[in-house]
Amino acid sequence: MATLEAFRSFDFDGDERWRQYEANIEIPPGRDRDSVLKKFKAKWYKREIDPDFDIAQAVPASSASTAPQRAHTSRDVPKESTDASAASPPEHQSTPAAASPPPTPTPSASRKARPGKTASTERNLFVLHVLQLLLGLGAVQPLFWLVSARSWKAFLAVSALCHLYKVIIKHGVPQLRPFPGALKQWVLPASSSTDFQYLMLCMLFLQSRPLALVVVPIWTLALYHAVAYAGSRFGSTRLWQQYGAKLQHILSAYQGQALIFNAAAEIGAGILLLLGLLTPQRSIMLAFVYWRAFLPTRYNTPDAAGYHRQVWQIIADKTRPVLQAVPMLRIPIDFVKRSFDQPR
Structure with missing residues (x-):
């Protein structure tokens, strides 16, 4: 099956998130490390990567029954999106499905147990992702301004709903009592996910003028998720095998580059907001919140930090000659860098 082939061809050694996760796996003495790692990889x-992936494809039942009681990790590595797929970047993505059941939340953390993924929720998410793709194309098309403006607001509204849905799937519905302790207990883990951060991004720009680079990372993750679901649902059809499987394979092969591309788009949107301060359409508050809250959060979120740091390093390399020629520019840059490096 295409999904199993994607799992076998996935570059685990080249994925920084997997390496971080593997470093925290503790395997009890006497266990076969290769078989245990294979199960944890699955x-x-x-x-x-792929919430629709069937672990039994990679780990036979006999192997699963002899799995460790269990080997565990000292921490859970956050993901780029709670719904990432075989063709999907692990946010993102605003991603926002776990291989093992999440810890049962305390009554103060949520009103009910986390619902997790079901066939109906996956179908609902697929519909939302398709709407994101269509509205995103309408928002960035340059021919009809009215269509672009209306599609922009609809895209952000649908995307906010989609990411809120994913956050609730993963973390449950927050409880307000006792306030504010219960809400804080829910927000702390939820806010570290790409889906929560993209939810805030959508709300932040909902009343602003269209900005294509804001659409890019959300749209990219929606594409990965939609293709993954379509592959699991229609993978046996001849039409999908001729066209869809190839697209899914390409997306899977370039998922790392897609996440770097998303990070570049997020940073690029921030730069456009700064340049927009020189125009009559400037939004000082929007630019301040984006640079003071959203970008530093992405920079320090484990599932996005590596990609953001790569992009900032590229920017630093490209601008080094300019900074050497105009040393005064280092003052605001150093100020921004210090604000990014502060723990959050």
Whole structure:
């Protein structure tokens, strides 16, 4: 099956998130490390890459029954999106499915147990992702301004709903009592996910003028998720095998580059907001919140930090000659860098 082939061809060694996760796996003495790692790879792949992946394809039942009681990690590595797929970047993505059942939340954390993924929720998410793709194309098309403006607001509204849905799937519905302790207990883990951050991004720009680079990362993750679901649902059809499987394979092969591309788009949107301060359409508050809250959060979120740091390093390399020629520019840059490096 295409999904199993994607799992076998996935570059685990080249994925920084897997390496971080693997470093925290503790395997009890006497266990076969290769078989245990294979099981954890399958679980991690299902949680981070393809929620529709069948672990039994990679780990036979006999192997699963002899799995460790269990080997565990000292921490859970956050993912780029709670719904990432075999063809999907692990946010993102505003991603926002776990291989093993999440810890049961305390009554103060949520009103009910986390619902997790079901066939109906996956179908609902697929519909939302398709709407994101259509509205995103309408928002960035340059021919009809009215269509672009209306599609922009509809895209952000649908995307906010989609990411809120994913956050609730993963973290449950927050409880307000006792306030504010219960809400804080829910927000702390939820806010570290790409889906929560993209939800805030959508709300932040909902009343602003269209900005294409804001659409890019959300749209990219929606594409990965939609293709993954379509592959699991229609993978046996001849039409999908001729066209869809090839697209899914290409997306899977370039998922790392897609996440770097998303990080570049997020940073690029921030730069456009700064340049927009020189125009009559400037939004000082929007630019301030984006640079003071959203970008630093992405920079320090484990599932996005590596990609953001790569993009900032590229920018630093490209601008080094300018900074050497105009040393005064280092003052605001150093100020921004310090604000990004502060723990959050």
